[in-house]
Amino acid sequence: MAAPQLLPLELIDKCIGSRIWVVMKSEKEFVGTLQGFDDYVNMVLKDVTEYETKGNTKHVTSLKQILLNGNNICMLVPGGQGPTVACS
Amino acid sequence: MVKTVAPELKNYMDKRLRLELNAKRVVIGVLRGFDAFMNVNLDDAREVLPDGEFRPLRQTVIRGNSIELIEALEPLDA
Numbered sequence: 158m159a160a161p162q163l164l165p166l167e168l169i170d171k172c173i174g175s176r177i178w179v180v181m182k183s184e185k186e187f188v189g190t191l192q193g194f195d196d197y198v199n200m201v202l203k204d205v206t207e208y209e210t211k212g213n214t215k216h217v218t219s220l221k222q223i224l225l226n227g228n229n230i231c232m233l234v235p236g237g238q239g240p241t242v243a244c245s
Numbered sequence: 246m247v248k249t250v251a252p253e254l255k256n257y258m259d260k261r262l263r264l265e266l267n268a269k270r271v272v273i274g275v276l277r278g279f280d281a282f283m284n285v286n287l288d289d290a291r292e293v294l295p296d297g298e299f300r301p302l303r304q305t306v307i308r309g310n311s312i313e314l315i316e317a318l319e320p321l322d323a
Contacts, residue, residue: 162258162277162278162279162286163277163278163286164278164279164280164286165278165279165280165284165285165286165306165307166280166284166306167278167286168278168286168304168306169306182266182267182268182311183268184268198284198308227308230308230311231266231267231268231270231307231308231311232266232270232272232292232302232305232306232307232308232311233305233306233307233308234302234303234304234305234306235304235305235306236303236304237302237303240300
């Protein structure tokens with residue numbers, strides 16, 4: 158059986174309480190502390206930095222606590238530090 | 246009562262794969278797990294940027310909704 162596999166949502170569950178890097182389907186990314194998520198992978202994050210790429214520039218915003226709609230999430234990277242602001 | 250079946254990715258487990266996601270993203274990693282929605286758990290992952298550079302991701306979850314294509318980079322057993 159597929160018993161020894163690590164389920165994707167189990168990996169996200171292990172990340173509760175630590176930093177997570179969320180990449181959206183659009184050119185937007187969030188780095189924050191994961192407080193929780195639900196079956197739809199809607200996420201509650203705190204102390205969030207939002208990175209939005211418009212053309213060549215990245216716009217950075219800080220948000221205290223957010224509920225992120227799981228509909229447009231593409232990738233989740235536990236312990237990720239987010240995009241490096243200076244990318245060639 | 247609806248029967249949901251898990252995708253047949255057992256043959257791809259622990260293999261290095263190349264995933265094409267929507268928005269023309271390409272990610273390469275080793276498959277460590279998956280679920281009925283085709284959410285995927287990749288190890289040692291990296292995003293391949295259009296200019297050929299790698300963006301390291303290490304352990305990553307990819308939402309099944311955004312996966313367009315899965316290519317095996319090493320031979321499968323079956």
